[in-house]
Amino acid sequence: MEWKRSAFDWNQARAFLVTAEEGSLSAAARALGLTQPTLSRQVAGLEEALGVVLFERTSRALLLTQSGVELLAHFRMMGDAASSISLAATGQSEAVTGHVLISATNLMATYFLPPVLKNLRTTAPDLQIEIIASNELSDLRRREADIAIRHSRPKDETLFAKRLRDTRAHLFASKEYLDEVGRPKSLADLETLTFVGFDQPEQRLGLMASRDVNLTTANFNFSTSSATLTLELVRQGFGIGILPIEIGTAYPELENPTSAFEPISIETWLVAHRELKTNLRIRVVFDVLAEGIG
Template identity: 45%
Template structure:
């Protein structure tokens, strides 16, 4: 039996209390599919079924009822730990600089930044919306969130999420060019360039999407500007699903295709071991992405 993840135990407790996945997901500020995966992961690690479906509600199995009080004791202990840590966090002050892409900065980070403000109200937060890891190397940021793992030995790096993406387009574009019926059919469509055409071509080729620079007639090195071009019907864009959850005006293409998967790396300096300020934010970001 694998050691259970606390995030999965918390999902189990919330689902047991709420009686439905949708209500528990709202309570934990998660999407329903994410919560369902966490509960399933706990069942797999424990080797038991925790719930059975009764109509629209979920009922605890015998195993679930037996494990519930143990889970509640863990929750009480965690609450006590958080209260003690909260007292420590309240005294943390100074400035923390987090660098992430402009898309992640605008669409993904705000919820965790709200939590950070509550836990450390005396801490100032500066978001460096950029795509260059050298921001971290030049000490222009304390923590970097990137999709490519840096290889500098003086940095501490942790894989915190395997994110997913799909192809999206605006209804106006689809009305003009039609729905692509397959990955191969995408080669005849227009794409919006997000700053590096050759890198996009090389990334999509193994997926069976064979593009040339002629597919990219418009774009921007600003992710926000490029995404707006997609929303305005200029072409197709591959975008992270957690970004689209907070956006609008686009449709997912090729819904029967598996998602594009890519890593999310959390990186900081070795100062992590000696700075309470960096440790607090680093751990909070790691928990946030692991729960998604």
């Protein structure tokens, strides 16, 4: 296989890398902000330049060929190198202006961030702040976000993490719901009631069992990955949910159905790439978030 240096096209390489990671042309096109025909032409151009077929196109899926599998690791290293160059260049900026991308869970973004962002607006009014409100972790190394607020410590040693104040989550239900079904007198009584929330209930049953509440998936008539929707379902009497204590106690229509349930500890971490920590605008946002949330 021979690939002349003059033939190298990073756009083609990136098109292949993102398509392989996303698993489809349509998903990769969305991730890169391209049209699907444009992305398809870039992948085809790379295949022509390399003289190999990278994907096996079927009616149901886009599968990597053996050549594609062998080359993917090399292209991932190229992607990481490109990200490092971008990070290093961004880290040289000393102006408190420009764009900063923050990722946080939808509950954190909705209920905890706005008061902090008011202070940030006063501190650095020329910044443009974009917020990703999602429970999916953003890849900071690939610049999916500049700063992330997470509920677990990152394992990647290239990331800078600061632990903020911890909080606790408890059971909450609407008074209307508890008036209807009766207030539980013991943890065992919870097992007859309806719960809402939990992205995948079957993965959370062990957590409840560790607190002597033995539930099954039948207890969850309404499930969602959205914590803000969970809150609204609980408020409207669909059942019991687990909410941060600061959130649950903020609504007078909610109450803790039983004090016997052991609260769940929640860590909060502020995370950024180490090189980005040397960037003034990133550092300003990081410090304001650390002070406001911590």
